[in-house]
Amino acid sequence: MGHREDLLEGAKKCLVEKGFVRTTARDIVNASGANLASIGYHYGSKDALLTQAFTALAEEWGDSFVPDVAGEGGSLERFRSVWEGVIDRQEESAPMWAASMEVALNRDRMPQLRELLAASAGEGRKGLIAAFTGIPEEELDERDIRTIGAVYQALVTGVMALWMFNPEGAATAEELTEGMRRVAEALAKNKDEDPA
Known part of the structure; x- marks a missing residue:
């Protein structure tokens, strides 16, 4: 691996261990074995590097369970299967979600980082749509x-936040699937009754 890749791996390690706020450029250098100047040369800034690292962690997280997803795209079976993958990997993905919450809670202190992460949100939404529906990202x-992706992103973010705060009381894949089925039935019923 070259310095660029070493820095990315070091930044991922720091994010998992320390989060965004407490990670310094020196921490990344120590974890990567690269030199301080290489952060600016390869990534422009520590925040840009940490954003790349966060994006890479999110992609690795998604890639870790998507191949095991069962069921036809858009089906309740697939919905449940995706949630089983998300929840089964909750413990290993908790640091990534904690880092995301850290940025949200410190938005005024970290505006550049927040902007960088917001710019990558579309890619995350595409991945979630593909996981839940089976529709290829390029389509x-x-x-x-902005619509389907936003709903899945809100669901995943909310569920992961609940797991972080209260794992014993957080919903299971079965409960989430049953809840979605009931919501969909209520929406369909009300749509049929709505003359508009």
Whole structure:
């Protein structure tokens, strides 16, 4: 591996161990074996590097369970299967979610980092749509990303936050699937009754 890759791996390690706020450029250098100047040369800034590291962790997290997803795209079986993958990997993905919450809670102190992460949100939404629906990412348009992707992103973020705060009381894949089934039935019923 070269310095660029070493820095990325070091930054991922620091994110998991220390989070965004407490990670310094020197921490990354120590974890990667690279030199301090290489952060600016390869990534522009420590925050840009940490954002890349966060994105890489999120992609690795998604890649870790998507191949095991069962069921036809858009089905309740697939919905449950995705949630089983998310929840089964909750413990290993908790540091990534904690880092995400850290940025959200410190948004005024970390505006550049927040902007960088917000810019990568569309890619995350595409990945979630593909996981839940089976639609290839390259077939998704902006409306899909801003609507369907937003719903899945809100669900995943909310569930992971609940798991971080109260793992014993957080919903299971079965409960989430049953809840979604009931919501969908209520929406369909109300749509049929709505003359508009």
